[in-house]
Amino acid sequence: MPNSPAAPGSQGTVLQVSPLLPALENALTEQYRTVRLPELTDPAAYLRDHGREVVAAVTSARTGVSDALMDALPRLGAIVHFGVGHETTDVVRARARGIDVSNTPDVLTDCVADLAVGALIDVMRRMSAADRYVRDGRWGAAPFPLADRVSGKRVGILGLGRIGRAVARRLEGFGAGIAYCSRVPVPDAGYRHLPTAQALAEACDALVVTVAGGRGTRGLVSEAVLDALGPRGYLVNVARGSVVDEPALVAAVGAGRIAGAALDVFADEPNVPRALLDSDRVVLLPHIASATRETRAAMADLALRNVRRFMTEGVLLTPVPDRPAR
Ligand code: 8YV
Numbered sequence: 001m002p003n004s005p006a007a008p009g010s011q012g013t014v015l016q017v018s019p020l021l022p023a024l025e026n027a028l029t030e031q032y033r034t035v036r037l038p039e040l041t042d043p044a045a046y047l048r049d050h051g052r053e054v055v056a057a058v059t060s061a062r063t064g065v066s067d068a069l070m071d072a073l074p075r076l077g078a079i080v081h082f083g084v085g086h087e088t089t090d091v092v093r094a095r096a097r098g099i100d101v102s103n104t105p106d107v108l109t110d111c112v113a114d115l116a117v118g119a120l121i122d123v124m125r126r127m128s129a130a131d132r133y134v135r136d137g138r139w140g141a142a143p144f145p146l147a148d149r150v151s152g153k154r155v156g157i158l159g160l161g162r163i164g165r166a167v168a169r170r171l172e173g174f175g176a177g178i179a180y181c182s183r184v185p186v187p188d189a190g191y192r193h194l195p196t197a198q199a200l201a202e203a204c205d206a207l208v209v210t211v212a213g214g215r216g217t218r219g220l221v222s223e224a225v226l227d228a229l230g231p232r233g234y235l236v237n238v239a240r241g242s243v244v245d246e247p248a249l250v251a252a253v254g255a256g257r258i259a260g261a262a263l264d265v266f267a268d269e270p271n272v273p274r275a276l277l278d279s280d281r282v283v284l285l286p287h288i289a290s291a292t293r294e295t296r297a298a299m300a301d302l303a304l305r306n307v308r309r310f311m312t313e314g315v316l317l318t319p320v321p322d323r324p325a326r
Pocket residue numbers: 060061062063082083084085086108287289290
């Protein structure tokens with residue numbers, strides 16, 4: 001049972017842990033006694049003197065709540081994430097302390113899947129590279145090199161959660177042969193299940209990574225997986241940079257051991273390895289899969305509804321599952 005909010009009339013403080021969508025920041029400030037941690041000149045002093053007043057923390061998927069911050073908030077009862085990922089917070093540790101944790105599932109699924117498919121088409125048809133080609137005035141000198149067909153290709157989905165399934169559904173429209181890898185086969189998925197990432201990579205032309213981040217999936221797309229994908233194979237990552245062994249990816253792209261990669265996430269955002277910036281074989285995006293006006297507004301609304309539910313009833317609306325599922 002999560003820690004209850006403070007008694008009515010002495011509601012307790014909501015701590016905003018990281019920068020959030022301005023509309024969400026404003027709503028929190030208007031509706032609750034909210035303290036914005038990033039704006040404090042001396043956050044350590046605040047936590048020492050007022051940490052006991054905080055009953056709920058609102059944070060981004062990227063920032064989470066660190067163990068040290070959790071320890072500084074003895075009455076914390078809820079951690080509300082703006083985003084579906086929550087690997088930046090130790091959920092087991094939080095729950096052991098009676099702190100419940102929520103995220104914003106479902107509302108971002110379509111936009112993340114749209115972007116994954118767009119990125120796949122971009123890297124296979126070399127659209128961004130072709131755009132640079134036209135802008136650089138190279139069109140007149142020689143025709144743009146031929147690219148690879150998307151329709152009818154074999155696509156492997158690494159992690160068949162909500163987002164993976166939405167990607168698969170979209171690719172059915174392209175006549176793709178879909179296979180997937182997940183911890184256990186998904187009942188009624190209707191696609192071929194492969195037991196390992198390497199087996200999946202061997203069986204596909206493009207590997208789309210949609211699995212949750214965190215310790216359990218770190219480095220899952222290893223050098224061996226990239227080699228199994230092979231020199232005609234493409235990688236798309238809309239999950240977390242940590243899932244891919246980034247140095248191995250840089251080496252594989254550089255040596256032409258894979259055909260290309262479309263990446264929305266990186267190991268150390270916003271830093272992108274120089275070799276990737278210099279490569280025409282990769283599509284590089286600044287972690288924008290959920291970044292549409294509509295989806296970010298829906299994420300903000302869901303995060304706010306979680307805070308409201310906790311502050312009024314002591315429970316969260318969309319608590320995270322015990323095992324991560326994107
Ligand atoms: C956002 C994300 O970039 O939901 C996630 O896990 O990575 C993205 O939707 C993130 O939530 C912003 O903090």
